[in-house]
Amino acid sequence: MDSFEGARAVVTGGASGIGLGLAGALVERGAVGAALADIEEPALDGAVQQLSATGAQVVGIPTDVTDPESVEALADASWEHLGGIEVVCLNAGVFAGGYSWETTEDDWDWVLGVNVRGVVNGIRAFVPRLIEAGRPSHVIVTASIAGVVASPVSAVYCTSKFAAVGLAESLHHDLGLAGADHVAVSVLCPGMVQTNINRGARNRPAGLGHATATDATVLAAAGIDDAMSRGIGPVEGGRNAIAQVLEGRFYVSTQPVEFWNRLVAAENEDRLAGRPPRFQMYE
Numbered sequence: 001m002d003s004f005e006g007a008r009a010v011v012t013g014g015a016s017g018i019g020l021g022l023a024g025a026l027v028e029r030g031a032v033g034a035a036l037a038d039i040e041e042p043a044l045d046g047a048v049q050q051l052s053a054t055g056a057q058v059v060g061i062p063t064d065v066t067d068p069e070s071v072e073a074l075a076d077a078s079w080e081h082l083g084g085i086e087v088v089c090l091n092a093g094v095f096a097g098g099y100s101w102e103t104t105e106d107d108w109d110w111v112l113g114v115n116v117r118g119v120v121n122g123i124r125a126f127v128p129r130l131i132e133a134g135r136p137s138h139v140i141v142t143a144s145i146a147g148v149v150a151s152p153v154s155a156v157y158c159t160s161k162f163a164a165v166g167l168a169e170s171l172h173h174d175l176g177l178a179g180a181d182h183v184a185v186s187v188l189c190p191g192m193v194q195t196n197i198n199r200g201a202r203n204r205p206a207g208l209g210h211a212t213a214t215d216a217t218v219l220a221a222a223g224i225d226d227a228m229s230r231g232i233g234p235v236e237g238g239r240n241a242i243a244q245v246l247e248g249r250f251y252v253s254t255q256p257v258e259f260w261n262r263l264v265a266a267e268n269e270d271r272l273a274g275r276p277p278r279f280q281m282y283e
């Protein structure tokens, strides 16, 4: 799509952070309707109120992206409320940190459930409808720069985000093979953004409560929280991402394009030379 004028969007993880930033940026670019989907209902109500102030038609739809039925219900409800959907942001995501050898089964199930199965559920529920509708439309999968460049104490998260990048690239190829040229794809690879992701455990299912317990001093030494405190704001990040989508980019970021170019170039130098990857902080 080269314009979001008149578009209607659905955003998972839309109650907070990057999801709300994306929804706001889409409305700034002319979108007239947004369905915000999230598991955290009080935050969802607040986000709906905030975005409705723009004059756009906004609806909040409580959704658990790990549950295929819940995501199918989201597709039905968003179509029904807005009369159609042209932009699908599969954005909900969570983080769990720790040494890879100390990770718990619950961390793998929780993070892969939201960050990978959540995207799969979204593709399965929404893409057939976008193909069928026949209008120009766009799927934006939120992965991470951690889906291209790995970092310490983030094995579960990086694994999930490398998978999300693979899913988005596969979706692009599948749509080409199917001749569904009216459905475009971008993969959003944010760097550090100041959001609530480091408080993600607030939405963790009680049944997956056994978290990795790597020593706090190790986590602090890795510098993730520290780097996030210097990250970009979600409003500016959403604007950057949507501007890059409108430029026709497949790989987009919350940071300026130079950020993506610098980190990927260094990663690729190591890959081409056969060297182990250097450590690059995402800022």
Ligand SMILES: NC(=O)c1ccc[n+]([C@@H]2O[C@H](COP(=O)([O-])OP(=O)(O)OC[C@H]3O[C@@H](n4cnc5c(N)ncnc54)[C@H](O)[C@@H]3O)[C@@H](O)[C@H]2O)c1
Pocket: 012, 013, 014, 015, 016, 017, 018, 019, 037, 038, 039, 040, 043, 063, 064, 065, 066, 091, 092, 093, 094, 095, 114, 142, 143, 144, 145, 146, 189, 190, 191, 192, 193, 194, 195, 196, 197, 198, 199, 200, 203, 228, 231
């Ligand atoms: N913040 C960063 O620095 C950063 C960097 C790279 C990628 N990302 C990615 O951006 C996306 C958004 O994260 P954020 O940073 O805005 O965090 P956030 O915690 O502010 O927002 C994430 C939203 O997802 C929702 N969510 C969690 N589990 C859910 C579920 N099962 N079903 C539906 N909704 C669920 C949360 O309630 C929350 O509203 C995630 O995919 C994250 O991995 C964030």
